Amino acid sequence: MINAIFIIVFPLLFVGLIPKVKAIMVGRKGKPVLQNLRDFFKLLRKSEIYSDQATPISRYAPLLALSATFVAALFIPFVSDKTLFSFHGDYILIIYLLSLAKGVMALAAMDSGSSFQGMGTSRELSFTAFLEPAFFLIVAAIIFSSGAGSCSEIFARQCFGYFDVWNSFAGLALAIALFIMLLVESSRVPFDDPATHLELTMIHEVMILDFSGFNLGIIHYTAALKMFIYASLVSHLILPSTVAFWWYLVLMIAIYISIAVLESLMARFRMNRNLELVLLPLCIALLTLAVLMAKFLGAW
Amino acid sequence: MSIGIIVLFIALIPALWKRSGYFVILWLLGSAFLAYEYMEVMFSRAIQDYILTMPMPIGDVSIALNKLSAFFGVMFSLGLPLGMLYGHYYLKEHQSPALRSHLFWLGIMGLSMHGVLWIRHSVVFLMVWELMSLSSFFCILFSKRENMEAGLNYLITMQIGAAFLLAGFGLVYLQSGTFDFSGFEQMKPLPMYLILIGFAFKAGIFPVASWLPQAHPVAPSHVSGIMSSMLIKTGFYGILLVLSLNRLSLSEIAALSFVFTISAFWAVSHLLNERNLKRALAYSSVENIAITGMGICAGLLGMHAHLPAMAVFGFTGAFLHIFFHSIFKAQLFYGSGNILQATGTLDIDEMGALAKRMPYTAAMFLIGIFAISALPFSNGFFSEFTIYRSAIEAFDAASVAHILPSLMLLGALAFIGALAMIAFIRIYALVFQGAPRSTKAEQASELKPGNRLSVLFLSLAILITGIVPGIALRFVKPLLRWFDLDMQIFAGLQQQALQISSIYLIVIALFALFYVIRKLCVREKTGATWACAYPRVSPKMQSSSITYIQPLAYFLKPFMYKKSTHVMAEHPFPQKVEYLEDHPDAIWTLVVRPVSRIISKFLLFFARIHNGKTNSYIAWALGFLVILLVWVVGFR
Numbered sequence: 001m002i003n004a005i006f007i008i009v010f011p012l013l014f015v016g017l018i019p020k021v022k023a024i025m026v027g028r029k030g031k032p033v034l035q036n037l038r039d040f041f042k043l044l045r046k047s048e049i050y051s052d053q054a055t056p057i058s059r060y061a062p063l064l065a066l067s068a069t070f071v072a073a074l075f076i077p078f079v080s081d082k083t084l085f086s087f088h089g090d091y092i093l094i095i096y097l098l099s100l101a102k103g104v105m106a107l108a109a110m111d112s113g114s115s116f117q118g119m120g121t122s123r124e125l126s127f128t129a130f131l132e133p134a135f136f137l138i139v140a141a142i143i144f145s146s147g148a149g150s151c152s153e154i155f156a157r158q159c160f161g162y163f164d165v166w167n168s169f170a171g172l173a174l175a176i177a178l179f180i181m182l183l184v185e186s187s188r189v190p191f192d193d194p195a196t197h198l199e200l201t202m203i204h205e206v207m208i209l210d211f212s213g214f215n216l217g218i219i220h221y222t223a224a225l226k227m228f229i230y231a232s233l234v235s236h237l238i239l240p241s242t243v244a245f246w247w248y249l250v251l252m253i254a255i256y257i258s259i260a261v262l263e264s265l266m267a268r269f270r271m272n273r274n275l276e277l278v279l280l281p282l283c284i285a286l287l288t289l290a291v292l293m294a295k296f297l298g299a300w
Numbered sequence: 301m302s303i304g305i306i307v308l309f310i311a312l313i314p315a316l317w318k319r320s321g322y323f324v325i326l327w328l329l330g331s332a333f334l335a336y337e338y339m340e341v342m343f344s345r346a347i348q349d350y351i352l353t354m355p356m357p358i359g360d361v362s363i364a365l366n367k368l369s370a371f372f373g374v375m376f377s378l379g380l381p382l383g384m385l386y387g388h389y390y391l392k393e394h395q396s397p398a399l400r401s402h403l404f405w406l407g408i409m410g411l412s413m414h415g416v417l418w419i420r421h422s423v424v425f426l427m428v429w430e431l432m433s434l435s436s437f438f439c440i441l442f443s444k445r446e447n448m449e450a451g452l453n454y455l456i457t458m459q460i461g462a463a464f465l466l467a468g469f470g471l472v473y474l475q476s477g478t479f480d481f482s483g484f485e486q487m488k489p490l491p492m493y494l495i496l497i498g499f500a501f502k503a504g505i506f507p508v509a510s511w512l513p514q515a516h517p518v519a520p521s522h523v524s525g526i527m528s529s530m531l532i533k534t535g536f537y538g539i540l541l542v543l544s545l546n547r548l549s550l551s552e553i554a555a556l557s558f559v560f561t562i563s564a565f566w567a568v569s570h571l572l573n574e575r576n577l578k579r580a581l582a583y584s585s586v587e588n589i590a591i592t593g594m595g596i597c598a599g600l601l602g603m604h605a606h607l608p609a610m611a612v613f614g615f616t617g618a619f620l621h622i623f624f625h626s627i628f629k630a631q632l633f634y635g636s637g638n639i640l641q642a643t644g645t646l647d648i649d650e651m652g653a654l655a656k657r658m659p660y661t662a663a664m665f666l667i668g669i670f671a672i673s674a675l676p677f678s679n680g681f682f683s684e685f686t687i688y689r690s691a692i693e694a695f696d697a698a699s700v701a702h703i704l705p706s707l708m709l710l711g712a713l714a715f716i717g718a719l720a721m722i723a724f725i726r727i728y729a730l731v732f733q734g735a736p737r738s739t740k741a742e743q744a745s746e747l748k749p750g751n752r753l754s755v756l757f758l759s760l761a762i763l764i765t766g767i768v769p770g771i772a773l774r775f776v777k778p779l780l781r782w783f784d785l786d787m788q789i790f791a792g793l794q795q796q797a798l799q800i801s802s803i804y805l806i807v808i809a810l811f812a813l814f815y816v817i818r819k820l821c822v823r824e825k826t827g828a829t830w831a832c833a834y835p836r837v838s839p840k841m842q843s844s845s846i847t848y849i850q851p852l853a854y855f856l857k858p859f860m861y862k863k864s865t866h867v868m869a870e871h872p873f874p875q876k877v878e879y880l881e882d883h884p885d886a887i888w889t890l891v892v893r894p895v896s897r898i899i900s901k902f903l904l905f906f907a908r909i910h911n912g913k914t915n916s917y918i919a920w921a922l923g924f925l926v927i928l929l930v931w932v933v934g935f936r
Contacts, residue, residue, distance in 0.1 A: 003353075005344070008620075011423065044821070045821075047822060047824065048822055048823070048824050048825070049824075049825045049826065049827050049828050050824060050825070050827070051658075051826070051829040051830075052827070052828060052829070053653065053731075053733070053734055053735055053829060054826070055662075055733065057655075057666075057733070059824075060811075060815065063811055063814040063815060063927035064807075064811055066810075066814060067807045067808075067810035067814060068676070068807055070810060070823055071803060071806055071807045071810065073836075083782070083805065086798075087545065087612060087790075087799050088592040088689075088795070089685070089688070089689045089692070092685050092688045092689070093685070093800060093803065096674070096675065096685070097676055097708065097807075099675065099718070099721065100676050100677075103675055103725055105671065105731060106725050106729075107725060107728060107733070110733045110734065110843075111729075111733050111734070112724075112734070112829040112830075113652070113653070113733065113734025113735040113829060113839070113842045114829045114830060114831060114842070115831070115841045115842055115843055116830075116831075116832075118729075118842060118847065118848060119843060119845075119847070120852060121725075121729075121850075122843065122847065122848045122849065123849055123851055125722045125725065126722070126849075126851040126852040127717050128718045128722065129715065129718045129722060129852060130715075130718075131718075132318045132714045132715070132717065132718040133465045133711045133712075133714035133715040133718070135714075136688070136710055136711065136716075137710070137711055139692075140692060140707065142708055143692060143695055144695045147696070148697070159889045176564040186888065188786055191904070199832060209830050210829060210830055213817075213822065214818055214821065219813070225484070227624060237532065249705040262460075263704070272854070273897025274851075274852075275441050275851055275852075275854065275855065286711075289707065293700055293703070293704075296700060297700060
């Protein structure tokens with residue numbers, strides 16, 4: 001239950017950290033951390049404007065995306081390891097709920113017939129093709145060494161328990177793969193830039209060009225929630241089970257700060273070569289699995 | 301058996317008088333009787349068993365049902381009448397003299413599909429099998445000349461498949477001395493491979509699947525719906541029949557799963573590039589059959605590794621996928637038939653904005669799209685969920701030889717699933733959303749309710765079996781018991797289906813909550829689509845079928861065969877420039893066409909004999925007599 005409260009309040013707050021840290025890095029003051037939350041409530045009160053071409057899909061897709069993402073988040077361990085729902089194989093449902101959210105948002109983006117949105121949709125969806133297998137293989141690698149069955153068991157702060165000293169590297173590699181997935185899925189810098197103002201270079205932002213008001217607020221919150229889910233998975237994978245829960249909070253903040261630092265230090269990748277780098281998590285997961293197989297066959 | 305089959309035979313009489321209404325009613329009636337019998341076989345101990353004594357070379361023909369054929373039978377007896385019903389309304393637009401023969405052959409096709417399930421005698425089975433191929437060939441033609449090439453391609457491919465079957469059945473007869481299917485038990489490898497290949501022709505598995513994308517787009521929509529959702533399942537029925545009576549070795553299972561993976565990948569990469577709506581659906585049939593096969597492979601691996609959970613999940617997923625695919629693929633084909641009738645085209649680049657003009661069709665098509673891309677709330681999700689579970693269970697196995705193939709299945713399934721989702725979102729977006737891309741799309745309007753009736757039934761079936769998958773699970777339960785699998789684990793799966801249903805309910809409740817909140821506090825306005833303040837936006841600027849997959853094409857094109865034609869500008873003055881790119885099926889263009897050209901050249905050589913000149917015929921006869929004389933004299 002504490003998780004449910006946590007995911008209602010914190011996602012937007014944490015996303016607010018990133019511009020703040022970026023601003024500090026370049027010597028500016030930056031907007032307050034709470035600004036995102038304020039924008040959210042302001043957007044909820046605004047009226048909406050739609051394209052002439054829009055069908056009911058663009059009216060209701062953001063709502064469905066939010067409900068699907070929110071329910072997926074109820075399976076994910078956040079502050080507490082005990083999630084509201086959990087059953088064997090729930091990670092499949094989670095990944096498919098997230099892809100449901102992505103699918104309906106893609107349909108909503110194509111709804112207005114704008115050429116920009118088609119571009120953004122095709123870019124965002126092509127990432128999915130490599131991220132979905134990557135997520136499955138990451139999960140498979142953890143299950144292979146732990147035998148765990150549900151998402152909360154798989155990720156809940158036991159990384160160093162599953163993997164003995166040598167194979168802790170495998171666990172860390174998986175965490176890195178998940179971190180790259182986080183960057184891609186939440187459209188962060190090397191792959192996409194949320195701060196860009198040119199439609200041609202956007203990915204996630206261009207998909208939601210024609211949204212406004214209530215639905216735009218919902219979309220922003222959904223995106224923040226998705227980022228929060230991945231960040232939480234990464235930190236749970238790294239943290240040992242013995243440490244106290246506030247370490248989790250520290251690590252979450254550290255992840256968000258490191259995203260901000262990465263953003264201020266790195267430039268974006270070339271748009272047409274982006275997909276090659278999205279393959280990275282998949283490759284890391286495959287390598288890790290290969291290492292684990294080698295161990296299984298008695299290499300160590 | 302008797303009543304249902306007799307009613308279906310009677311249904312051929314109104315067909316001869318072109319009364320498609322009575323034809324459909326009789327089919328509904330007969331299928332109801334048959335469905336009852338199949339259900340009885342599935343859910344009780346009742347056994348339908350008849351012996352038909354035929355003249356000697358054939359002998360006693362056993363006509364019987366087991367749980368496997370009853371499962372397919374229920375599917376056929378529910379799906380076929382819906383297809384006929386759809387066909388009744390679809391054919392109203394095409395009043396042609398060929399209606400009589402079309403209805404007749406449609407009836408024969410349905411009857412032979414049922415017959416394939418009942419007969420357990422290889423010679424008679426082959427006859428009915430041939431009848432099924434032949435009748436479906438006539439159904440594809442439907443009096444149109446342009447269908448001839450694709451139809452003939454289908455017929456010839458089926459003949460080659462039947463030749464494999466004939467060889468396999470012959471070898472089995474030599475080995476066991478009986479024509480009965482009981483002779484299939486513990487086959488030698490060679491006849492088994494031959495029979496499996498023969499059935500693969502019908503099921504549509506990669507190297508021999510190029511008839512599907514050829515035949516489906518040209519066939520009338522109800523025929524392509526029936527063929528794609530049910531007729532190709534008879535091939536899969538044959539494969540399951542063989543697999544249920546034989547134990548495969550580990551390397552054979554691994555090879556099989558490799559074949560299915562390649563098949564799915566081939567199909568999905570073509571699916572992404574395809575512009576023809578019905579051809580895209582045909583490719584997706586190949587993909588779904590391959591996913592089913594992957595489930596079967598996972599199940600076989602589980603059996604081989606003595607992992608009951610893996611076996612149960614794999615087979616359950618595969619059977620569910622067979623059943624669900626027959627629902628959603630028929631739904632999508634009937635839906636695209638309606639689109640074809642409304643717009644007169646199948647090219648998705650000429651459509652657009654149909655959701656405004658055909659709202660009901662759009663809503664139902666969306667449900668089908670959800671199901672085929674395995675998104676939650678649709679039935680496709682639950683079957684793939686079960687197959688994923690099966691692949692992951694492999695980690696309890698003791699040897700890497702079991703783990704590696706199932707890891708391959710897991711990764712491939714995720715990759716293929718994601719690509720299929722992308723492809724079908726593309727299709728929905730281009731057909732139904734945005735601005736109309738051609739005048740055909742602009743003038744389209746919703747068809748009569750009758751055309752939407754079958755689609756509506758199937759959409760409801762998708763939603764019901766999707767949100768409450770427990771219903772469908774109860775349906776495959778006897779089949780799993782028949783395969784002698786662990787029912788305790790199956791009970792666990794039923795529990796899980798309940799859990800998933802309750803999660804769905806929570807999502808729906810949340811959605812309803814947001815919906816109400818939004819309704820209460822949002823005011824809407826409409827305006828033009830944002831185009832960077834560019835004033836002259838035209839529908840041509842929307843993303844097309846090619847631009848949409850451009851980022852992925854970079855990765856997928858190397859695996860595909862490309863044909864492109866350029867017309868470049870040669871003068872400095874403005875001139876029309878053309879670029880045409882097509883991604884035809886490589887097997888078809890690089891193997892089937894050249895080989896058939898060589899064969900026909902070879903046969904043309906003999907055609908020269910037939911030149912119409914009497915003197916040359918006499919010369920041939922003289923030559924023949926001389927040879928005969930030499931032969932006879934030489935023997936002396």
